[in-house]
Amino acid sequence: MTNLINIERRLRIAGTLIVLGLLIELGSLLWSHPLAFILFIVAGGLLMAAGIIVYLYSLVSGDDSVARKNSEVRPLSEA
Amino acid sequence: MFGPTSILIAIIIIAVVLIGLLIIKPSITVSRGGKVLAFVSLLVFPVLGGSMGVSEHIERSKSTEFCTSCHVMKDYGKSLLIDDASYIPAGHFQNNRVPRDAACYTCHTDYAMYGGFRAKLRGLRHVYAQYIGKIPDKIELYNSYNNRECLHCHQGARSFEEGATHNMEEGRLDLMKANKLSCMSTGCHSATHDVKNLPNLTFWSPDKAKKDAAGAADEVDAGSNR
Numbered sequence: 001m002t003n004l005i006n007i008e009r010r011l012r013i014a015g016t017l018i019v020l021g022l023l024i025e026l027g028s029l030l031w032s033h034p035l036a037f038i039l040f041i042v043a044g045g046l047l048m049a050a051g052i053i054v055y056l057y058s059l060v061s062g063d064d065s066v067a068r069k070n071s072e073v074r075p076l077s078e079a
Numbered sequence: 080m081f082g083p084t085s086i087l088i089a090i091i092i093i094a095v096v097l098i099g100l101l102i103i104k105p106s107i108t109v110s111r112g113g114k115v116l117a118f119v120s121l122l123v124f125p126v127l128g129g130s131m132g133v134s135e136h137i138e139r140s141k142s143t144e145f146c147t148s149c150h151v152m153k154d155y156g157k158s159l160l161i162d163d164a165s166y167i168p169a170g171h172f173q174n175n176r177v178p179r180d181a182a183c184y185t186c187h188t189d190y191a192m193y194g195g196f197r198a199k200l201r202g203l204r205h206v207y208a209q210y211i212g213k214i215p216d217k218i219e220l221y222n223s224y225n226n227r228e229c230l231h232c233h234q235g236a237r238s239f240e241e242g243a244t245h246n247m248e249e250g251r252l253d254l255m256k257a258n259k260l261s262c263m264s265t266g267c268h269s270a271t272h273d274v275k276n277l278p279n280l281t282f283w284s285p286d287k288a289k290k291d292a293a294g295a296a297d298e299v300d301a302g303s304n305r
Contacts, residue, residue: 015099021129022095025128034209035206037140038206055121
């Protein structure tokens with residue numbers, strides 16, 4: 001995990017949050033009770049929203065580790 | 080064959096599988112195809128699944144089973160089976176004047192602009208009262224029952240418009256239509272859920288009714304064969 005670049009780490013976090021949200025949604029669909037709706041909205045909805053925000057953030061923030069690497073001054077001999 | 084719930088479950092499973100692939104190997108997003116996969120599985124499917132989930136849950140909240148799943152509403156559900164058609168909810172439920180699977184919602188929603196939305200908000204308030212707040216000792220409607228809800232189905236029906244009692248005096252029908260004379264006035268359709276008297280009442284059982292009808296038919300057959 002440590003050798004993953006930032007965007008990949010963020011995608012994993014986003015994916016995990018969304019999967020958890022979707023699994024809660026799946027569970028709530030199999031449970032016919034007023035609390036199932038609350039569970040779906042509060043837990044499932046929040047996790048999915050958080051995952052989507054992390055994903056969108058990973059798109060707009062770009063990969064600063066790659067940018068940093070590219071901005072490093074290379075010795076002339078390597079060029 | 081495939082209802083909305085099945086489609087929604089399929090979408091969730093597909094999304095989980097695709098996201099699982101992305102979690103295991105996030106480096107696939109380097110390629111164009113991988114970026115599309117990430118977009119579809121992390122944005123399109125969750126948004127689609129979430130909105131379909133909200134719609135499905137809202138639809139489920141209209142069911143009689145849903146309304147009577149809270150302990151406090153059990154007796155109100157039982158009152159739909161009172162073996163006396165003069166009880167309005169029981170008469171409507173047993174004679175399919177309202178859809179049996181959405182009996183509570185059909186009579187207790189507001190047939191006005193945003194009525195369905197207001198009914199959902201009231202439902203959330205009930206869930207709050209059930210689990211966090213305090214259930215009132217006496218369960219009452221927020222406002223007196225509006226004739227509009229009855230007229231949503233009955234207005235224009237011959238039995239309503241030409242009913243002898245409804246036309247007993249000049250202008251009575253107009254007063255009812257204007258909600259100035261309640262359909263549930265004493266002496267009219269005042270027998271409703273009456274949960275306090277449930278122990279003293281008898282109940283209709285659809286299965287028992289079928290068995291009784293079958294038994295009666297057998298007796299008739301046996302009599303004709305004699």
